[in-house]
Amino acid sequence: MKQDRKLNMLFVIGAGRSGTTLLAELLGRYSETFRVDEKRYVWTYGAYWRRHDVRHPEDATPKVRSYIQRYFNKIAANKMTPWLIEKTPSNCFRIGFVDQIFPGSRYVHIMRDGRAAAYSSYRAFFGEKVQDEIGSALDKRQLSHRVRYLIQRFPELIRRIKYGDLPPAGWLPYAVRKGEEVIQTLLSDKPALWGARYPGIEKDRSCLAPLALAALQWRMSIEAAQDGLKSYIPQDRRIEISYEALMDDPVQTLKTITEWAGIDANQADHVAAAKMVRKPVTEKWKQYLSSDEKALLDDYLKQYLMKLGYS
Secondary structure, three states, X not given: OOOOXXXXXXXXXXXXXXXXXXXXXXXXXXXXEXXXXXXXXXXXXXXXXXXXXXXXXXXXXXXHHHHHHHHHHHHHHHHOXXXXXXXXXXXXXXXXXXXXXXXXXXXXXXXXXXXXXXHHHHHHXXXXXHHHHHOOOOOOOOHHHHHHHHHHHHHHHHHHHHOXXXXXXXXXXXXXXXXXXXXXXXXXXXXXXXXXXXXXXHHHHHHOOHHHHHHHHHHHHXXXXXXXXXXXXXXXXXXXXXXXXXXXXXXXXXXXHHHHHOOOOOHHHHHHHHOOOOOOOOOHHHHHOOHHHHHHHHHHHHHHXXXXXXX
């Protein structure tokens, strides 16, 4: 990348299983952009010991800021691109911190019906392949389920080792933390923690039904994202879209985002990118959750969903 070419960061913000991965992939298909794979360890550099994902602007010390900036600048230089598209759902809890490191960046907040997102996260807690084998109504896991869950995660570890996708600095506390999570997964019949971690999620994991925990995780993520964007990001640097709008009209949604961000693209580019969108025939939560499980989601989400415009 030319030295006089400015790096632009576009952050896709959203609760887990709300379409952040899909949107980042779509935005990464343009000639000016490159999508960065989720790098949680980069954003937790210097704070691997924390049990939650919250970081404040004052946590962006010169050392932390330099480390994270070097990481992304190196990617931009290697890919010769003026735009990096980054999505890490846990960044919902550290927007002020992120903007302290990359001031002037743009933020796309994608929201999805919390019932659909919570159901998808609920499945991820147990390991989706495992859940497909033993049914949808899980509250506790047998030891065999826990072992199979870890086996599912093993190929990802091998991939990271193969491509050097591991923390280049501060790796020891990171490794210790991950080791603790493996032990907890084996010893506990509760689901493994997956996705963004709000303060207190480990305590909630011990006393809440897994579906309730997934619902609360979605709500806390959305609240943190909206509060963080409003508090730290001027209106001209943030935009909010819905997953449902992306499914209904991906071409127009992508056009709206790229024109707002200033990414060079034409109609043919939008159409080409939108071809990878596959709208589901029906939402899985409607099909697979029982009436009692749907009522449980209503208990946690109904008022907030109505506030966001969901029926």
